[in-house]
Amino acid sequence: xxxxxxxxxxxxxxxYLLKVSPNSSAFSNFRLEEIRQDDAQDFVLVIxxxxxxxxxxxxxxxxxEFKIVDDGKIEWMKIFNPV
Numbered sequence: 001x002x003x004x005x006x007x008x009x010x011x012x013x014x015x016y017l018l019k020v021s022p023n024s025s026a027f028s029n030f031r032l033e034e035i036r037q038d039d040a041q042d043f044v045l046v047i048x049x050x051x052x053x054x055x056x057x058x059x060x061x062x063x064x065e066f067k068i069v070d071d072g073k074i075e076w077m078k079i080f081n082p083v
Contacts, residue, residue: 044068
């Protein structure tokens with residue numbers, strides 16, 4: 001059984017994304033796209049956000065997928081390409 005709940009997993013992923021991204025000040029419109037627990041009861045989730053380009057009107061939608069293990073640590077983060 002996981003020692004963290006879904007809300008804590010989302011906050012952990014969000015905080016981690018901001019911490020490891022050097023251009024996180026250009027991110028906006030965060031959205032939780034998906035969350036589930038795998039067979040090991042670890043959380044796997046997708047967060048999307050808009051990333052500003054050189055101009056205010058050229059925003060690009062980005063997606064990141066995270067795995068948060070049962071002790072609340074990030075196991076991995078990767079680019080997610082929705083189909």
